[in-house]
Amino acid sequence: MKILNVDxxxxxxxxxxxxxxxxxxxxxxxxxIVVTSPRKAQKLYEQVCSAGxxxxxxxxxxxxxxxxxxxxxxxxxxxxxxxxxxxCQIWHFGFANAFDAVFxxxxxxxxxxxxxxxxVRWLPLCAPDSAELLPMGERDIPVSFVxxxxxxxxxxxxxxxxxxxxxxxxxxxSGAYEDIFCRSKIALNQTACSEVNYRCFEAMSCGAALLMExxxxxxxxxxTPGVNILPLYVRNNWQxxxxxxxxxxxxxxxxxEIAANGRDLVMRQHLARHRAVEVVNxxxxxxxxxxSKQRLEQLDTRRAFIASSxxxxxIELTGRLSDVYSEYYFSLAGRTKE
Numbered sequence: 108m109k110i111l112n113v114d115x116x117x118x119x120x121x122x123x124x125x126x127x128x129x130x131x132x133x134x135x136x137x138x139x140i141v142v143t144s145p146r147k148a149q150k151l152y153e154q155v156c157s158a159g160x161x162x163x164x165x166x167x168x169x170x171x172x173x174x175x176x177x178x179x180x181x182x183x184x185x186x187x188x189x190x191x192x193x194x195c196q197i198w199h200f201g202f203a204n205a206f207d208a209v210f211x212x213x214x215x216x217x218x219x220x221x222x223x224x225x226x227v228r229w230l231p232l233c234a235p236d237s238a239e240l241l242p243m244g245e246r247d248i249p250v251s252f253v254x255x256x257x258x259x260x261x262x263x264x265x266x267x268x269x270x271x272x273x274x275x276x277x278x279x280x281s282g283a284y285e286d287i288f289c290r291s292k293i294a295l296n297q298t299a300c301s302e303v304n305y306r307c308f309e310a311m312s313c314g315a316a317l318l319m320e321x322x323x324x325x326x327x328x329x330x331t332p333g334v335n336i337l338p339l340y341v342r343n344n345w346q347x348x349x350x351x352x353x354x355x356x357x358x359x360x361x362x363x364e365i366a367a368n369g370r371d372l373v374m375r376q377h378l379a380r381h382r383a384v385e386v387v388n389x390x391x392x393x394x395x396x397x398x399s400k401q402r403l404e405q406l407d408t409r410r411a412f413i414a415s416s417x418x419x420x421x422i423e424l425t426g427r428l429s430d431v432y433s434e435y436y437f438s439l440a441g442r443t444k445e
Contacts, residue, residue: 267345302324
């Protein structure tokens with residue numbers, strides 16, 4: 108299968124290991140086609156076709172970027188979106204009409220997508236395949252946190268981390284996680300919006316016991332507190348989180364067992380290659396069903412919903428970024444800025 112991969116390349120190595128040809132598109136310098144400004148999806152499709160790569164499908168893997176390839180709904184190949192940061196990208200719900208199928212990373216968001224026109228499935232996040240090769244090593248960090256400390260989407264994080272650190276030693280790092288988590292006995296996670304994020308799977312894959320907050324989105328369908336992750340703490344309750352960490356560290360054998368159970372679970376079910384297989388199976392099904400024909404027959408209806416997403420973006424970006432952004436999305440929505 109020939110896959111045109113847009114934005115995040117997390118699943119690309121796995122697609123290729125499964126024997127598929129992939130051309131990557133995005134803002135990153137490492138992409139095969141680097142996009143520096145918005146362009147029509149049809150023009151991109153024609154470009155890759157003229158180079159001898161005729162896509163069977165387009166797979167847009169969310170990287171929290173604004174949509175920069177208008178007209179995906181018009182493409183003759185299968186189209187699939189993986190919606191990941193839906194909690195801060197609510198325009199995804201209408202934009203989903205550009206695709207034949209949508210995978211949704213956060214389970215509670217699944218009902219909000221247009222099931223009557225689009226195939227919608229829950230697909231949790233994952234750890235990279237390379238995680239299986241990371242050494243366990245000697246664990247000299249009792250508790251660590253790896254992530255952005257200050258972010259507009261998560262104003263509570265800094266206070267939570269500082270409170271935890273007053274009660275329990277905590278190593279805080281922003282940057283690559285592998286070395287830190289492979290040295291950690293416990294990996295503390297605090298989310299932006301109570302989502303089951305990448306850090307859950309990444310920490311567990313490195314053999315650290317996950318210390319996670321109570322949240323929805325299928326957390327306890329994926330993991331079992333006290334068995335393969337530590338007991339859950341109430342969101343932003345640093346006192347409770349620190350108490351759970353201290354109790355776990357006081358029972359090193361039990362802590363090691365939970366960490367090992369968690370790592371084993373991720374290795375068996377939650378690596379990028381597992382997700383890539385699910386995506387490929389859906390793509391193959393869409394091709395067999397010729398799902399793109401149904402989408403093309405519904406263009407007028409779908410365009411109306413897609414336009415509402417562009418209009419939403421225009422309103423949201425007004426006053427936040429240069430007027431060129433809001434004006435661009437208003438124009439895609441078919442109206443001028445008021």
